[in-house]
Amino acid sequence: MKRLKKKSQPLTRRRSLSVQTLETRQMLAANPILQLPGLAHGGMFTDLNDTVYFAANDGELWKTDGSVAGSQLVHDLGSAEESVRITITEMSVFNDQLVLTASDESGTVDLWVSDGTNGGTQQVYEFGGAAFSSDGVYFTEAGGQLFFSVKGLAPDSEYEIWKTDLTSGGTTMVTDLSTPGPYSESPRNLTSFNGELYFTAIDPGDSETDGRELWKSNGTVNTLVTDVNGPDGQLVGPVIANGELYFGTRSTDGSGISSSQLWKTDGTIGGEILIKDFGNDAPGLERAVEFNGKLIGVVTDEASGTELWVSDGTSAGTGLLKDIVPGDTGSYPTNLTKFNNELYFSANDGIHGAELWKTDGTEAGTVLVADINPGPDGSYPYGTGYPGVFAEGNNRLYFSATTATNGSELWSSDGTSQGTELVADLVPGTDGSYPYSMTFLQDHLFFGTYGINDGTFVLNPSNVDSIFAVSSGDTVIKAQQGASPGSLSSTAAIALPGNLAGRDVLTADTNGDGISDLLSRAADGWWYVSESAPNGDWTPFVKHVYWSTSYAWDEVRTGDFNGDGLEDLAGFEATGGRWLVSSSQATGLASSSIQTIWSPTITWSDIQVGDFNNDGRDDLFARAGGNKIVVAKSTGTNLPTTTWVTLAATEEWKDVLVGDFDGDGNDDFTARANAGGSIITGLSTGTAFSVSTWAHWSAAVDWSNTRVGDFNNDGRDDLITLGAGNRWMVVGSSGTAFGSQVTASWAASLSFHEVLVLDLDGDGNDDLATRTANNQWYVWTAPLQSINLRNWGTWSANVSWRSIQTGTST
Numbered sequence: 001m002k003r004l005k006k007k008s009q010p011l012t013r014r015r016s017l018s019v020q021t022l023e024t025r026q027m028l029a030a031n032p033i034l035q036l037p038g039l040a041h042g043g044m045f046t047d048l049n050d051t052v053y054f055a056a057n058d059g060e061l062w063k064t065d066g067s068v069a070g071s072q073l074v075h076d077l078g079s080a081e082e083s084v085r086i087t088i089t090e091m092s093v094f095n096d097q098l099v100l101t102a103s104d105e106s107g108t109v110d111l112w113v114s115d116g117t118n119g120g121t122q123q124v125y126e127f128g129g130a131a132f133s134s135d136g137v138y139f140t141e142a143g144g145q146l147f148f149s150v151k152g153l154a155p156d157s158e159y160e161i162w163k164t165d166l167t168s169g170g171t172t173m174v175t176d177l178s179t180p181g182p183y184s185e186s187p188r189n190l191t192s193f194n195g196e197l198y199f200t201a202i203d204p205g206d207s208e209t210d211g212r213e214l215w216k217s218n219g220t221v222n223t224l225v226t227d228v229n230g231p232d233g234q235l236v237g238p239v240i241a242n243g244e245l246y247f248g249t250r251s252t253d254g255s256g257i258s259s260s261q262l263w264k265t266d267g268t269i270g271g272e273i274l275i276k277d278f279g280n281d282a283p284g285l286e287r288a289v290e291f292n293g294k295l296i297g298v299v300t301d302e303a304s305g306t307e308l309w310v311s312d313g314t315s316a317g318t319g320l321l322k323d324i325v326p327g328d329t330g331s332y333p334t335n336l337t338k339f340n341n342e343l344y345f346s347a348n349d350g351i352h353g354a355e356l357w358k359t360d361g362t363e364a365g366t367v368l369v370a371d372i373n374p375g376p377d378g379s380y381p382y383g384t385g386y387p388g389v390f391a392e393g394n395n396r397l398y399f400s401a402t403t404a405t406n407g408s409e410l411w412s413s414d415g416t417s418q419g420t421e422l423v424a425d426l427v428p429g430t431d432g433s434y435p436y437s438m439t440f441l442q443d444h445l446f447f448g449t450y451g452i453n454d455g456t457f458v459l460n461p462s463n464v465d466s467i468f469a470v471s472s473g474d475t476v477i478k479a480q481q482g483a484s485p486g487s488l489s490s491t492a493a494i495a496l497p498g499n500l501a502g503r504d505v506l507t508a509d510t511n512g513d514g515i516s517d518l519l520s521r522a523a524d525g526w527w528y529v530s531e532s533a534p535n536g537d538w539t540p541f542v543k544h545v546y547w548s549t550s551y552a553w554d555e556v557r558t559g560d561f562n563g564d565g566l567e568d569l570a571g572f573e574a575t576g577g578r579w580l581v582s583s584s585q586a587t588g589l590a591s592s593s594i595q596t597i598w599s600p601t602i603t604w605s606d607i608q609v610g611d612f613n614n615d616g617r618d619d620l621f622a623r624a625g626g627n628k629i630v631v632a633k634s635t636g637t638n639l640p641t642t643t644w645v646t647l648a649a650t651e652e653w654k655d656v657l658v659g660d661f662d663g664d665g666n667d668d669f670t671a672r673a674n675a676g677g678s679i680i681t682g683l684s685t686g687t688a689f690s691v692s693t694w695a696h697w698s699a700a701v702d703w704s705n706t707r708v709g710d711f712n713n714d715g716r717d718d719l720i721t722l723g724a725g726n727r728w729m730v731v732g733s734s735g736t737a738f739g740s741q742v743t744a745s746w747a748a749s750l751s752f753h754e755v756l757v758l759d760l761d762g763d764g765n766d767d768l769a770t771r772t773a774n775n776q777w778y779v780w781t782a783p784l785q786s787i788n789l790r791n792w793g794t795w796s797a798n799v800s801w802r803s804i805q806t807g808t809s810t
Contacts, residue, residue: 044091045439045446048098048116052441059086059102061114061121065442075121077102077112092139094146097166101137101150109137109150113166124164125171127151138199142192145219147174149187149199159186161199163219175222177201177215187215191238193245194267200235200247203227211251214238216267226265226272239297241290242313246275248285248297264313275311276318285309289336291343292361296321298333305330308345310361321359322366325350333357335381335388339397340415344369344390346381353378356401356413356420369413370420373403381411384438391447393440398423398447400435407432410447428763465758466809467769467777468493468516472800474501476518476530476538478809479777479793481760488760488777488793493809494530494538496520507807508558508567510584516807519558519569519589525549527569527582527589536810544589545582547571553580559609559618561595562636570620572607576600579620579632579639596632596639598624606656610667612644613686621658621669627651629669629682629689645682645689651675659708659717661694662735670719672706675699679719679731679738695731695738697721709757709766711782720757720768726750728768728780728787744787750778758806760792771795771804 046053053063059077077100078086089109090101098114114121127150137148147163164171177187187201197217203224211233214226229235233251240246245267250260262285265272278301288297294317299309304320305328311318324331324347331347332354338344343361348354352371355378359366372379379401383390391398395414402408406422407430413420426433426449433449440446466480467488474496482489496503500520507516515532520541522528525548528541547553551573561568566584573580577600582592598604606623612631613619620632620639627647632639647653652674661668666684673680677699682689697703706721716733723729726748732740754771761767765782772778775795780787795801 044088045437045441046091046093046098047441048093049096050442051116052444052446053091053098053114053116054446055088055091055100059088061088061098061100063116074116075114075118077110077121077123078104090137090139092146094139094141095166099139099146099164099166101148111164111171124166124168138188138190140190140192140197142197142217143195143219145197147190147197147217147219149190161187161197161217161222174217174219177222189235189238191240191245193238193240196267198225198238198245198267200238203229211235211249214245214247214265214272223269225267225269226263228261228263228272228274236286237288239288239290239295241295242293244313246285246288246295246311246313248288262311262318275313276315285311287334287336289338289343291338292341294361296336296343296359296361298336300330302328304328306332308333308347308359308366321361322363324357324366335383335390335399337383337390337392337397339390339392340395342415344397344413344415348378351376354380356381356399358415369415370417372401372411372420375404377404379403379411384436391438391440391445393443393445398438398440398445400438402432405430408434410435410438425763464762464809465760466516466807467756467758467804468505468507468518468807469795469801469804470496470505471796472802476505478807480809481762482793486779486790486792488779490793490795494518494540497528497541499523500528500541505803506556506558506569507805508569509808510567510569510589511586512565512584515809521547521553523549529588532809542588545569545592547580547582547592551575555604555607557607557609557620560616561618561634561639563615563617563634570595572598572604574600574604581639593637595634595637596620596641598622598641608658610658611665612667612684614665621667623653623656627653629656644684644687645691647671647680647691648673655703655706655721657706657708657719660715661717661733663715663733670694670708672697672703681738694733694736698723705752705755707755707757707768709768709782711766713764713783722752722755730787742787744789746778746789754804756804756806771801775799775801 044055051063056062061074063074064071085105086102088100089103092099100112101109103109109127110123111125113124137150140147145163149159150162151159161174187199189200191198199215200212201215203213211229212235213229216223216225229249230251235247235249237247238245244264246264248262260278261274262276263272263274285297285299288295295311300306304323307323307330308321310321331349333345333347336345342358344358346354347357353376355371356369358369381399381401382388383399396412398412400408401411406425409425409432410423412423435447435449438447466478468478470476476493477490478493479488479490499522503520506519510517511531517532518530520528525546526543527545529544530538530541533539553571554574555572557570558567561581562583568584569582571580577598578594579596580592581595582589602625604622608621609618610621611618617634619634622630624630627649628643629645630641631644632641653671654674655672658667658669661681662683668683670681677697678693679695680691681694682691701723703721703723708717711718711730716735718732720730726746728744730742731738751773752770756769757766759766761781767782768780770778775797777792778789779792780789
């Protein structure tokens with residue numbers, strides 16, 4: 001079956017675009033779904049009509065639906081000026097279109113509009129050099145108009161409030177705040193309130209020393225709302241809470257002494273009310289957010305340092321929330337984010353370093369959530385932007401945190417210590433991938449990374465590789481990597497009902513949630529399915545589809561034979577040569593039909609499932625009569641079978657296995673000539689196999705337990721095999737040959753009952769898991785460079801196990 005695999009990348013530090021389906025899960029692995037050229041910048045993720053757009057690589061606008069086919073370049077904004085580097089600097093949505101700003105190396109800024117197509121992406125307006133400040137243009141919709149702050153094209157232009165209807169003629173400056181004279185008022189903090197635009201700007205007055213004040217605009221004129229700041233005064237905010245605008249001021253008097261205050265206004269001229277004067281040398285309320293009808297933000301004063309304060313809009317109700325670090329040092333809270341009726345933030349209590357905290361708005365309810373990086377250094381959780389917010393989705397918070405073991409990586413939390421965990425170690429080791437621009441859109445978390453691998457990665461939290469088995473007590477168990485690396489954690493999944501006692505169980509994703517469901521056929525011919533549940537459990541077995549008890553059903557396989565994303569069930573009865581396929585639907589297994597007939601007079605062997613023409617539909621592969629290799633290529637409704645290649649009849653062919661050995665998306669096959677030792681590979685063209693010799697193994701060695709897996713995460717399948725003296729050998733595929741070899745001898749006393757290939761440790765490399773005669777599980781975790789055998793745990797020696805196979809679980 002076809003799998004998404006991460007392609008190899010040059011060892012240079014890159015930015016990467018990532019997407020994660022949000023579920024509760026263990027640590028995950030990353031697999032690329034898109035390769036971005038050059039120094040890709042994954043950021044400004046924006047949702048338009050159920051498609052996510054982002055900026056990448058020299059002014060390129062991209063879009064993705066989170067899939068390979070749905071990720072593509074929309075428009076290269078710099079294609080007409082290839083010698084000039086173009087950078088998309090801001091992106092928003094207005095009137096069902098994308099609106100963007102793009103800057104060249106000189107600082108000249110253009111306004112662009114896109115409907116999400118190449119032809120529908122057009123330049124609208126050109127502004128002057130250094131047209132925007134480092135804070136951006138602040139695209140803000142208010143009263144049905146789109147406002148922004150930018151510098152005009154004229155030589156004496158300064159930063160002003162502009163508006164646009166997404167046409168050239170409709171892109172105009174509202175009024176010139178700097179009249180008279182070309183003096184920059186730097187409008188900032190654009191906020192929509194009561195149908196008008198509010199912003200902060202320096203009051204031009206009659207000199208260049210007047211402070212920053214609160215203004216508003218209706219799209220025709222700009223009006224000064226407050227005049228409360230002194231010379232060189234600053235204004236923080238505004239923030240909306242309880243139907244009012246809150247803002248902080250800070251100014252310095254003629255003697256050089258500064259003071260700060262917290263204000264609120266109803267938005268009318270002269271409607272401001274002083275709430276609190278924080279005294280001298282104290283910045284005003286910063287990074288403030290509305291929380292349960294109150295305002296919580298950061299204040300610095302001489303007594304407590306920098307800590308969280310809370311205000312209900314009155315002087316008496318404004319005060320220190322909690323002195324996290326007693327004394328005047330302060331805990332420096334950042335990343336204030338509302339989540340599940342609590343406010344989360346990062347803070348340094350002087351003991352644990354900067355870690356994840358939360359508050360319910362009370363002193364007693366302000367507590368440390370998790371000590372992610374034990375010790376005084378802290379993990380410094382941070383989110384997106386400045387001062388930063390964490391991303392929220394699927395009832396979890398997502399953020400970047402740094403540990404001594406993993407470096408800076410993606411973490412998540414449900415608000416409890418035990419529920420705070422590493423999502424994925426994208427750059428294994430201590431370097432870290434430094435996730436940024438975390439944005440929750442379309443039930444996915446999009447984010448950028450810096451790391452040794454460039455590209456777009458999908459983190460599929462459902463695809464945690466696991467081992468499934470049925471005990472002699474008829475209980476299905478799952479086993480996956482435990483909380484401690486190098487250990488196997490086994491738990492009961494579900495008990496088989498009485499009518500399935502003693503029966504085998506298959507794993508297949510029949511409902512398309514990315515987690516294995518459990519299938520078993522009762523003695524009366526009915527197939528029963530236990531579906532995976534969102535909480536990680538399995539539902540009771542339910543009767544789905546009937547297969548006649550008149551046939552033995554010699555072979556049973558699972559695969560997505562119609563390409564709908566749901567795995568189906570296929571059975572072969574050798575007496576009549578018929579293949580019966582029961583398709584998975586939203587209601588379960590149904591719609592059984594005979595899809596192909598193989599000759600009952602031919603011996604069929606090595607029956608496997610793979611996608612041999614990369615069309616998203618699984619096909620059947622088999623050896624017919626000893627040397628003919630046939631493929632039943634699915635059309636979606638039937639499986640017409642043809643011979644793709646005929647092997648030499650003079651050889652006894654062993655280890656006939658399916659895998660994508662050249663990484664082109666088509667599954668191929670490999671086989672070993674028992675007498676000659678040649679390892680041949682048949683590369684799929686989509687209609688036939690092109691066969692050549694890829695390696696030679698000693699014909700004197702009795703090779704066994706040969707398996708296929710991508711052990712170095714380069715997108716090409718490799719081989720692992722067991723030779724004489726319990727000596728394992730891994731041979732890596734170069735795409736044209738099996739070249740690199742790694743060998744290691746395991747204890748001669750070990751005998752193997754099962755040999756499974758799966759990614760147990762979640763690093764993207766396939767691993768080898770083997771069960772010995774005394775029920776010990778030995779695991780080799782890739783990469784290809786070495787074979788390190790470790791004992792991961794022991795299953796009960798008093799239990800007989802059956803139906804041991806791989807699958808996925810949360």
